[in-house]
Amino acid sequence: QSALTQPASVSGSPGQSITISCIGTTSDVGRYDFVSWYQQHPGKAPKVMIYDVSSRPSGVSNRFSGSKSGNTASLTISGLQAEDEADYYCTSYTSINTQVFGGGTKVTVL
Amino acid sequence: QMQLEQSGAEVKKTGSSVKVSCKASGDTFTYRYVHWVRQAPGRPLEWMGWITPFNGDTNYAQKFRDRVTITRDMSRVMAYMEVTSLRSEDTAMYYCASGSEVWGHFDSWGQGTLVTVSS
Numbered sequence: 001q002s003a004l005t006q007p008a009s010v011s012g013s014p015g016q017s018i019t020i021s022c023i024g025t026t027s028d029v030g031r032y033d034f035v036s037w038y039q040q041h042p043g044k045a046p047k048v049m050i051y052d053v054s055s056r057p058s059g060v061s062n063r064f065s066g067s068k069s070g071n072t073a074s075l076t077i078s079g080l081q082a083e084d085e086a087d088y089y090c091t092s093y094t095s096i097n098t099q100v101f102g103g104g105t106k107v108t109v110l
Numbered sequence: 111q112m113q114l115e116q117s118g119a120e121v122k123k124t125g126s127s128v129k130v131s132c133k134a135s136g137d138t139f140t141y142r143y144v145h146w147v148r149q150a151p152g153r154p155l156e157w158m159g160w161i162t163p164f165n166g167d168t169n170y171a172q173k174f175r176d177r178v179t180i181t182r183d184m185s186r187v188m189a190y191m192e193v194t195s196l197r198s199e200d201t202a203m204y205y206c207a208s209g210s211e212v213w214g215h216f217d218s219w220g221q222g223t224l225v226t227v228s229s
């Protein structure tokens with residue numbers, strides 16, 4: 001199972017919106033609505049920001065939103081803030097009953 | 111939601127084995143899924159496998175099928191992840207994480223266990 005494809009880095013100025021893509025296949029992202037997004041700050045454990053493509057856990061800012069079209073899932077961060085600077089990873093459930101992560105995207109707030 | 115507490119850092123020799131533990135509290139351990147995820151220095155997260163404590167069923171990423179074993183001890187409310195034939199490339203932070211469905215997200219994470227492999 002190959003890793004999902006994410007851009008290595010995305011940047012934006014405070015207040016702007018950015019979108020991170022996550023490209024999979026018909027065996028994972030394209031087949032199931034079980035895509036999650038995780039935020040990881042340096043030296044910390046990941047934290048779920050979006051699950052089931054577009055659901056947001058309690059306590060996560062509504063500036064974070066998710067969507068999916070075909071084999072590509074996306075995470076949008078609106079009203080970018082300094083605290084959003086972190087690494088972001090997508091995951092998907094797969095047809096062989098496993099999970100697979102994306103390669104990660106470093107978000108920089110300019 | 112579940113709280114997960116992992117065992118401490120390990121330093122191992124090339125070719126040896128390491129077993130990392132993950133103790134659960136705060137929620138029903140039996141019917142959740144415990145996943146293991148690793149992250150080598152400067153590298154992305156990598157999903158390794160899962161276990162369901164209910165019946166001990168497991169599944170692994172193809173890459174880890176030969177050298178990784180995930181087990182559980184219901185009496186201790188613990189999950190374990192063992193890696194054999196350690197190589198320098200296995201130097202990484204290893205996390206346990208939990209979710210309510212095998213296809214679901216990881217809503218609880220352990221603090222991570224650093225495993226360092228050297229010759």
